[in-house]
């Protein structure tokens with residue numbers, strides 16, 4: 039097995055960082071970028087040279103998964119210890135000294151148990167991997183890492199067919215005002231109540247049928263009861279669904295997951311399987327029903343459905359407005375090791391960057407300022423806000439001029455090529471033009 043070019047590049051950058059005197063770099067790569075292959079390759083090279091590796095995971099369920107990957111990748115498991123952090127902390131004195139410590143899901147590593155391991159082996163080089171190098175409270179990882187090595191972006195992975203492009207809808211956002219936060223997260227019981235009160239259940243079915251009918255979907259719920267109820271409602275509406283959670287007996291869980299893989303179950307409802315370390319099966323649709331304060335959780339849940347079929351569009355249905363807190367899942371983000379990287383400033387930016395169509399709930403990154411905004415899905419034209427014309431800005435003028443040459447709204451386009459040109463000049467995917475043309479009967 040071989041790494042892709044950008045993955046090799048990351049391994050090389052880690053080596054250079056060590057050589058330059060950094061002790062604990064952290065690789066940042068989006069979900070679907072192949073983090074496990076990269077760490078497997080680093081473990082393989084280390085054990086190939088007869089040196090020991092210590093690999094830290096945060097959930098017991100991950101140990102077997104990782105071991106399987108490592109064996110497939112050719113890691114010499116006699117020299118590689120894969121262990122849950124808590125277990126390793128207790129066994130420190132019995133452990134042979136590693137030449138490399140790898141930390142999976144590096145954003146968890148603030149916990150005391152991680153720090154004890156790092157301090158015990160304080161002169162051993164480390165490397166971490168994560169898609170989101172931030173703590174729940176938004177702090178960077180500067181207390182455990184000394185360098186961030188940022189790989190390709192989610193957009194790059196989509197453009198290079200490693201991840202599926204996606205359509206994002208946010209219909210009927212439940213009213214979340216008045217929800218309390220505990221340990222940095224909304225309280226599940228309150229979300230559950232809000233969900234029932236807002237009668238979101240009926241909408242979940244309606245919009246699934248409208249936007250993703252028949253697609254394998256994973257539903258992320260607020261609580262076990264909420265998840266069970268959601269599965270029931272799907273079943274009552276003739277869509278085969280099942281619920282699983284951390285306490286579902288293993289045999290039952292395996293049965294449900296293989297039924298989902300086969301397609302005998304279409305919708306899988308769960309609370310937090312991803313962060314509990316289970317291998318959530320691939321799907322083409324994510325239904326977000328749990329408002330979260332965690333960027334990590336949001337990205338994990340939203341992007342999972344982009345990994346299954348890079349050749350097909352994935353659908354994300356966000357009923358709880360997570361996009362409004364975090365922006366689009368594949369937004370380019372500025373990561374930092376600092377404690378709180380300009381959180382306030384960022385929040386303001388997010389709400390400006392994302393637009394939602396009032397007609398069809400399609401949710402998308404706003405085009406650059408000055409460009410007329412139309413829904414890429416249904417063509418709805420957003421009313422132009424009263425804007426101060428920056429007459430003294432030549433850049434602004436150029437933009438407007440360039441725009442005049444173009445069609446000023448999709449309604450001005452009367453042929454498929456015109457729509458394609460419109461799409462191109464507005465930064466829309468050509469799929470948008472195709473959809474428009476189909477809807478208007480311009481193409482067969």
Ligand SMILES: [Zn+2]
Pocket residue numbers: 395396397398399400413414415416417418
């Ligand atoms: Zn629309």
